[in-house]
Amino acid sequence: MSAAEKSRGGLLSTRLFLNLVPLVLMLLAVGVYATVLLSWLATSTSVAAMKHYQSVAAAQAMSLSLARMQGGVLLAFEQQRELGQQLFAQNRKLFEHNLAVQQGNITSPEERAWSAQLATNQQSFVEAGTQIFASPQREEQRQCYEARLYPAMTAATLLLEKISRRHHDAILAAEENARHITRRVTHLLLIGLAAALAIASFACYQVSRSILEPVQNLTRATRELGEGQLGQPVPVAPIRELGELAVAFNKMAAQLHAYRQSTTDEILRLHRTMEATLGSFPDPIFVLNPAGRIELTNPAADSLAAALHLGGALPARLQATARHALQTGENFLPASFQEVVSFRLNGEEKFFLPRIVTMRNAEEALLGIAVVLYDVTRFRLLDDAKTNLVGTVSHELKTPLTSLRLALHLLLEKTTGELSGTQSDLLQTARDDAERMLRTLNNLLDLARLDAGSAELNREETTPDELAAGALREMLEAVSASGLRLVALIDPGLPAVSVDRSRISLVFANLITNASKHSPARGEILLRAARTQSGDVQFSVLDEGPGVPEEYRTRIFDRFFRVPGQTKTGAGLGLSIAREIVVAHGGRIGVKPRDGRGSEFYFTLPRVAAVRQHE
Structure with a gap:
């Protein structure tokens, strides 16, 4: 791959980064927006709700305090002035405290006006109550109650109801606003997730098209390479890493193709050389695989098989020996004519000396055996002639040698007269040589009988x-x-x-x-x-x-x-x-x-x- 192709293609990591950056940015933006909005919603809703709840509670407490202050005034009518004053004073303080709380949570100008008017009514209520406690006349107390205290209380109660209702409505509005914002955030998150899903799908499509397609091409090329198809190059992907991998793969395939071509030529040359070598051998050669089946023969073996009608098998007299060589992995290399096998070919008796050689690879695993049948007909005839000659000569020499030994024994036993010391020594030497010659002749006769197979073994x-x-x-x-x-x-x-x-x-x-x-x-x-x-x-x-x-x-x-x-x-x-x-x-x-x-x-x-x- 050239430098220009590399620069155009770019790194796989860069492509992945560029495909994933929009997705990450989208998710980050949606997440930040949702986090900020929810944080603001939680804070604002919590603070507003707290103020409104405090105002509602303060209004209810002031209504209760007014009622109790009224109860204290009514005790004065029952001649319980001190107890009524005490109850009136306590609830006055509570009212003023809750009024301060309510005034601290004012949310609108209208509520501020209501609060000011409420303070005025409360002041009128307190002044009327004080006057009632101070008046000794019951009628005067009743008139003050009806003219001043009760109207002030009624007005204050109405204002408290307005304030309570206003804050209660505000609480409901805040809740509705929170729900609205939550729906907005949910919609936004759904839109963001949909966009992220779309971006992710597009990124996956881009990645699969950029990566999976070259990988699939490489997988297909590898499968074809395993099947022996070395001529199909892999397209070079625009991504640098995959492109370099494709270039390396194509280079490897080209080298394998060249190696296979050279190896095939070498195998063909060696095969032709082997066939020519086997064909030049005058002796039959059978090459067997480890299963015992004939895989290769030379013309001499083909001629022998045709003459003996072997039908793709070894001669029967060699099959057991071949099986033994395959089972044991040992060579069969006879050194004498005892293992010679004979066949009648074209009306003549032919003698062959079988030799079996095992074939192994570099790991010493058995590849098969080669059975070579050396034509030893001429040597067998010469050996038979030699054996017969030696046997005949030995046998013919044995008779006169026996007579010579008998004569020497008679002379040494002095049956013909006394012998001098020199004569006795000469005769003794002659007798020893005759005995040694007899042993030699006996050995030659034994060898002749063993060679001829006429020596029986008493096993x-x-x-x-x-x-x-x-x-x-x-x-x-x-x-x-x-x-x-x-x-x-x-x-x-x-x-x-x-x-x-x-x-x-x-x-x-x-x-x-x-x-x-x-x-x-x-x-x-x-x-x-x-x-x-x-x-x-x-x-x-x-x-x-x-x-x-x-x-x-x-x-x-x-x-x-x-x-x-x-x-x-x-x-x-x-x-x-x-x-x-x-x-x-x-x-x-x-x-x-x-x-x-x-x-x-x-x-x-x-x-x-x-x-x-x-x-």
Whole structure:
């Protein structure tokens, strides 16, 4: 909003002030006028009424005094002269006092003349009464009474009636005047209130038109903004505050529009990039939302779904795994071909290794999962060929090796004659190497059978305590012979597991043997069992050795792999055999650094309930 617009519009407070000033002035004028008038009315009416009431009371008192003075004169006729004189004198004083009061409240010249005449009549009355009291003759008293006293009394009484009536009429007139003034004030107040109401109505209309209309426009624009309509600006109100608010709102809407446009373009670009990226992947990819519905696929997944007639769902063999990943929020990242699924496509057997990765936002809330089916057909065939080759070669080597071992045993038992010391040492070395070769061949045959799935597991339910106790019994002597201590820490209340005891014992033996090879002298190996978050059982073997470098932890369980720089002997098959046995039981195996120094080799076994559910 420009400076000119601001100056024309004015402040909201100024507009409100200008609209309310006439109303305030009107109410103030009416109030002041009514207050002054009512105050004057109250004062004048009170003073006038008091004077008139005093005059009426004085007239009545003088009439009473005249009557009593007359009574005193009449007592003189009854030969009670002293009592009559006393009564006459007392009421004379009262009359004169009330006459003074009446003369002090005279309101007109006519009343002043009446008052003067009343004083004259009162004087004549007093003189006649005095003469009567002084006259000893009754006849003389009667003549004075009739000739002077009674006429003076009658005239005075008439004057008192006139004065009383005049003041009484004045009181009535004052009351009527007060009522008239009250009606005038009432009419004036009504007119003032009507004018104030009209001014207030006009002010409200002006305020509502000046304020409510811009506010309604802003409300409408806000509602449209919430609905995504960013192109409708709000009219700038002439009031400065509302105008500034409208300008700020329009600026915000313009920024939101620009941001949405740029965001939309960015989203479209990212969407096209994502589609192009997914389309370039040769492996099928299914993206599922938290409810388990497929939201996004790539062309390879569409082709697989069409060939298998999936109808918008995952292959049946992957649905349970996907549900588990959605429920637990854990990734499913198999490291061997044990989890490979196969489909017959176009007359050929295709093998896919499923990998499920959870997707989360910045607040770690689950957004869904991505199911990737890696085509491992070629690798599976190569692995099968390798496994078959290793198994065949191992089996073929085992027969001549058995003959060689038998010959060495016979020679060492001196069945063919005595041996020299050198010959005996050479034969002993050859026999040890033959035994080591036999163990290697047996391990290779076990691996071949595990890879081929032909190794049957003789499962039985047992407790983790029993498995740990068996491992301690089998390995305690060998570990002690190496100058190490083997201790166990088993959490109470662990669930039962279903395992092949002989093969799981081999896992314990391989892990503990590996730990004893890399632990320092007089060190400690800890065998621990605990419950995982999912309720399964995790066994751990913790050593105090140098640990496994991070770059080799993913390869430590590969066949024949040995960490570079190690001087310990071994073929590198023990950990591989342990992994295959654990995977065959439906568990997981891994290694992580131990707090401080050493490594922790761990593997998990599903609890009995989970095994039954899987079966």
